Amino acid sequence: GAGVSQSPSNKVTEKGKDVELRCDPISGHTALYWYRQRLGQGLEFLIYFQGNSAPDKSGLPSDRFSAERTGESVSTLTIQRTQQEDSAVYLCASSLKRSGGELFFGEGSRLTVL
Amino acid sequence: DQQVKQNSPSLSVQEGRISILNCDYTNSMFDYFLWYKKYPAEGPTFLISISSIKDKNEDGRFTVFLNKSAKHLSLHIVPSQPGDSAVYFCAANSGGSNYKLTFGKGTLLTVNP
Numbered sequence: 259g260a261g262v263s264q265s266p267s268n269k270v271t272e273k274g275k276d277v278e279l280r281c282d283p284i285s286g287h288t289a290l291y292w293y294r295q296r297l298g299q300g301l302e303f304l305i306y307f308q309g310n311s312a313p314d315k316s317g318l319p320s321d322r323f324s325a326e327r328t329g330e331s332v333s334t335l336t337i338q339r340t341q342q343e344d345s346a347v348y349l350c351a352s353s354l355k356r357s358g359g360e361l362f363f364g365e366g367s368r369l370t371v372l
Numbered sequence: 373d374q375q376v377k378q379n380s381p382s383l384s385v386q387e388g389r390i391s392i393l394n395c396d397y398t399n400s401m402f403d404y405f406l407w408y409k410k411y412p413a414e415g416p417t418f419l420i421s422i423s424s425i426k427d428k429n430e431d432g433r434f435t436v437f438l439n440k441s442a443k444h445l446s447l448h449i450v451p452s453q454p455g456d457s458a459v460y461f462c463a464a465n466s467g468g469s470n471y472k473l474t475f476g477k478g479t480l481l482t483v484n485p
Contacts, residue, residue, distance in 0.1 A: 262415070293473075293475075298477065299477055300374075300376065300378075300461065300474075300475035300476050300477045300478060301416070301461065301463075301473070301475040302475075303472045303473065303474070306472065314472070316472075317472070349415055349416070351415070360406075360418045360421070361416075361418065361473070362415075362417075362418075363408075363415030363416045363417070364415050365413065365414055365415050366415055
């Protein structure tokens, strides 16, 4: 497809379980971002990948969160031992390097932790 | 500490009238500002941006105004159309970086036919 693709679109899990969220960016976009939006809040930056450079992980809220990206392709966000406060929509975005802040977002993965 | 504030959670206007969405920021290092629009069950889409070297940027029906001394920006939509009904997010960053955008909580705009 032409846009950013995320899966799953919805995930319900039990507290303490691990979850993996996947993002397939727009082809040719070297930069990839993860944000999350908790209910009633704005989008929060989580992590940024740019080409083969070391990712900026400064937005990850705890060591239970990790993300990987292979080259300039798919990224996976992993949340270990999920907590109820992890419930949110996790949004992935990609951009051309130096695109002036124009991020192209996917539809998001809605995570509900019971 | 919320660095980008959208104090109006919702706004309702009549079709054909002007919609004005407001955004305030506290971080004086911010030098690039963006508006994103979000429909339900979709990701946000980029709408318009402005650099701190300008005080106005216009794109069709959408104009963004920046008042640096007041740390305030606004998005004007004129004329408003029912298809403009969406959540509008204000975002900012600093140093020309493309990432680590700081977003406001959003304003739900409803344009009534």
